[in-house]
Amino acid sequence: MASRSTSERETDLCAPVRDYLTAQGYTVRSEVHNCDVVAVKGEDVIVVELKRALNLALIVQAAERQRITDSVYVAVPRPSNMRVWNRQTKGAQHILRRLEIGLVLVSTRAGRPAVDVLFHPLPFQRQKRKSRHRAVISEVHNRTADFNEGGSCRRKLVTAYRESAIRIACCLCERGPMSPKDLRALGTGDKTLSILRGNVYSWFERVSHGVYALTSTGAKELSAYPELVEHYTGLLLTSEASCRETPPGSAP
Structure with missing residues (x-):
């Protein structure tokens, strides 16, 4: 200590x-x-x-x-x-x-x-910081599953932010360049635009007005998260299959 x-x-x-x-x-x-x-x-x-x-x-x-x-x-x-x-x-x-x-x-x-x-040995005020309390709850709820191992070190953690970035990257990898609106329609979430613009991991690039693509760095980094890639690619395939089974305008 x-x-x-x-x-x-x-x-x-x-x-x-x-x-x-x-x-x-x-x-x-x-x-x-x-x-x-x-x-x-x-x-x-x-x-x-x-x-x-x-x-x-x-x-x-x-x-x-x-x-x-x-x-x-x-x-x-x-x-x-x-x-x-x-x-x-x-x-x-x-x-x-x-x-x-x-x-x-x-x-x-x-x-x-x-x-x-x-x-001196004074009474300790055990006050929780509300901002940290809320941040922890939000982080837990925004992760779709537990992709980390407790106690691990020197490895990239899958935070809620990284998980969202991976989902966006999977969509771009499978569908090619897309707009934030189209990505959100695939379930990438409300923070899609800020993640694309922030480009914290250098995974994305804007190829035209309002259209983003996956960089070579992003494509390479996806290989480090096979479980997540399989999960989100599976969701895309399920969505595509559902659309094929229910054509627009068909009777319920």
Whole structure:
């Protein structure tokens, strides 16, 4: 979860943390009932767990200490490069906030020990972002089937957008150059024109006013999605067969 970037021992973190809490009027003791540092002021109890790196083991340990008190912190050495460290530990910090566990950075430089409370164990506001919530629902509904494998990496995902582009490409491959209106009549959807104009994958080209064709790149890329090509080509063939069986103007 986070790489170890310092050579400090866990015991090196104890004195600065102890002095910091003592200065705030707490009685501080180390190694109390398996807790690294415990600070008490009246009925107020703070537990601080010390580790050389911010990792899953430390987070689990801190979560266990919440059985003792709500005021639990984890303390790790202050990194030399905060920007890189914040980027590397962004996920871990988010988990700490969700678990309502505080985070302390400790500098142990000779003669200048310092404690910096990055955040306190405050109640976490679990608010869903409505835009993301809607986007996830829309993405699920706009995919006709599950063409991806969960957990896969380094492979092109079939998003709803890509699936629509593949359907358009299949139509152009089978029928030749077409207008967006004719493509929509084949079921390519309301976003057909924007997909053709945007041409994100360089699959399409405009060959005349309002008419688009499949590029050589698009034709080549279709081979990477045999399951989808078979599906959409099958829909086209079914549609053509239906039209042949029911001529215009025939009695029902």
